[in-house]
Amino acid sequence: xxxxxxxxxxxxxxxxxxxxxxxxxxxxxxxxxxxxxxxxxxxxxxxxxxxxxxxxxxxxxxxxxxxxxxxxxxxxxxxxxxxxxxxxxxxxxxxxxxxxxxxxxxxxxxxxxxxxxxxxxxxxxxxxxxxxxxxxxxxxxxxxxxxxxxxxxxxxxxxxxxxxxxxxxxxxxxxxxxxxxxxxxxxxxxxxxxxxxxxxxxxxxxxxxxxxxxxxxxxxxx
Amino acid sequence: xxxxxxxxxxxxxxxxxxxxxxxxxxxxxxxxxxxxxxxxxxxxxxxxxxxxxxxxxxxxxxxxxxxxxxxxxxxxxxxxxxxxxxxxxxxxxxxxxxxxxxxxxxxxxxxxxxxxxxxxxxxxxxxxxxxxxxxxxxxxxxxxxxxxxxxxxxxxxxxxxxxxxxxxxxxxxxxxxxxxxxxxxxxxxxxxxxxxxxxxxxxxxxxxxxxxxxxxxxxxxxxxxxxxxxxxxxxxxxxxxxxxxxxxxxxxxxxxxxxxxxxxxxxxxxxxxxxxxxxxxxxxxxxxxxxxxxxxxxx
Numbered sequence: 001x002x003x004x005x006x007x008x009x010x011x012x013x014x015x016x017x018x019x020x021x022x023x024x025x026x027x028x029x030x031x032x033x034x035x036x037x038x039x040x041x042x043x044x045x046x047x048x049x050x051x052x053x054x055x056x057x058x059x060x061x062x063x064x065x066x067x068x069x070x071x072x073x074x075x076x077x078x079x080x081x082x083x084x085x086x087x088x089x090x091x092x093x094x095x096x097x098x099x100x101x102x103x104x105x106x107x108x109x110x111x112x113x114x115x116x117x118x119x120x121x122x123x124x125x126x127x128x129x130x131x132x133x134x135x136x137x138x139x140x141x142x143x144x145x146x147x148x149x150x151x152x153x154x155x156x157x158x159x160x161x162x163x164x165x166x167x168x169x170x171x172x173x174x175x176x177x178x179x180x181x182x183x184x185x186x187x188x189x190x191x192x193x194x195x196x197x198x199x200x201x202x203x204x205x206x207x208x209x210x211x212x213x214x215x216x217x218x219x220x221x222x
Numbered sequence: 223x224x225x226x227x228x229x230x231x232x233x234x235x236x237x238x239x240x241x242x243x244x245x246x247x248x249x250x251x252x253x254x255x256x257x258x259x260x261x262x263x264x265x266x267x268x269x270x271x272x273x274x275x276x277x278x279x280x281x282x283x284x285x286x287x288x289x290x291x292x293x294x295x296x297x298x299x300x301x302x303x304x305x306x307x308x309x310x311x312x313x314x315x316x317x318x319x320x321x322x323x324x325x326x327x328x329x330x331x332x333x334x335x336x337x338x339x340x341x342x343x344x345x346x347x348x349x350x351x352x353x354x355x356x357x358x359x360x361x362x363x364x365x366x367x368x369x370x371x372x373x374x375x376x377x378x379x380x381x382x383x384x385x386x387x388x389x390x391x392x393x394x395x396x397x398x399x400x401x402x403x404x405x406x407x408x409x410x411x412x413x414x415x416x417x418x419x420x421x422x423x424x425x426x427x428x429x430x431x432x433x434x435x436x437x438x439x440x441x442x443x444x445x446x447x448x449x450x451x452x453x454x455x456x457x458x459x460x461x462x463x464x465x466x467x468x469x470x471x472x473x474x475x476x477x478x479x480x481x482x483x484x485x486x487x488x489x490x491x492x493x494x495x496x497x498x499x500x501x502x503x504x505x506x507x508x509x510x511x512x513x514x515x516x517x518x519x520x521x
Binding site: 046047050052072075076077078079080082084086087088089090091092093094102103104105106107108109110111112113116152 | 287296297298299301302382385386389390391392393394395396397398399400401404405
């Protein structure tokens, strides 16, 4: 089985007091990985995965590429194969929820505006957000906002889905449904969570803990 | 039991303060600490010069990246891009018309009243049109239009983009493969250039018109004499000059304010600092370009 994400003794370029030990971990392609950690670890981890940060030491490989070493157009091409939800969520405040999903599709050349609107409506439907489609992000509750970010991340059926604490405001029953939806929408899914979530752990192929003692796979996970 | 760190419970947004302040699309230059030596004045001067050079290099890189973004729009984004451009022109040009028109009327009347007072004293009332042309059409018109656009739209661009950066919107765009310079900056630069070019023509037309009415009301000259004097003073080159100046001012203001907004930092207090930085850079740019135009065109 090939590897979707591989970190070998990685330390971020910028000093981060929370990243006390070099990180070594891997996520096989096709797996559903849950990492229980803190926001101060998951945010730089996600940014290293998409190439917004570069590693000060060690080696980062995501889908066979070192994201930070790609040139600008290469990085944009690479990122178009990912579905990403960072913290803060980055929903564009002057666009409706629907247009927030349409925008990456049209700017990435995946669809024209009408095709992208259909894809966006389908993703909104899957996440149960049709009634919020025309609202702006500032006018919706936090759980709807989080679901909109997930809809934006899965709309183009990415190869790798990277979600940073995507269910913190969502009701646990909805979280289980959304996690199952993520599983069917992308080949590989990596979810960082900042709190215990049994529904998520049950769905996951692999669960890991990452704290001041380091990164360790949970006993029993494959 | 593990000790609990207080920041563990802060909202994740706090983390954005720790994220690096230079956007990913720009090279980073670390300022050097000035050394404590007897020659520290020279050292500080050298440091400032290096920093200025580094800033100039980053700005050049930024302008290049914006232009590259503008030339590589994906075909699927054209409709969205055109809508973005129209929104920018509507906000910068159309919505500014009442305010700019009022200022144009006041300037036209002021210049004519002042010029008439001097012209009557020296018995040269027939030069009123010529004075209005050289003062307003060539100099004040483009300059005041640029300052009004800077006050209305430049500050809005800097504040909007700084807020986008603080809220993580630009990071999210980058992470999704969208070029923020292509989506956020290029339509504003092009929209700014088109808007200010049109607004300069509007401003000058209103000023000349209100000047004519003021001259007629003061019984300084007849409308016919005034228009004849204008016809003699104005040349097609003046139109090219004012439109060209306007376009360069508009593009420059939008670029510098966008640059200040995106480079400003990632915490809420950085937003007003970005706006101030954008305004200062733009004012310097506008006055420098205006002086350069005058020197090149009229010496």
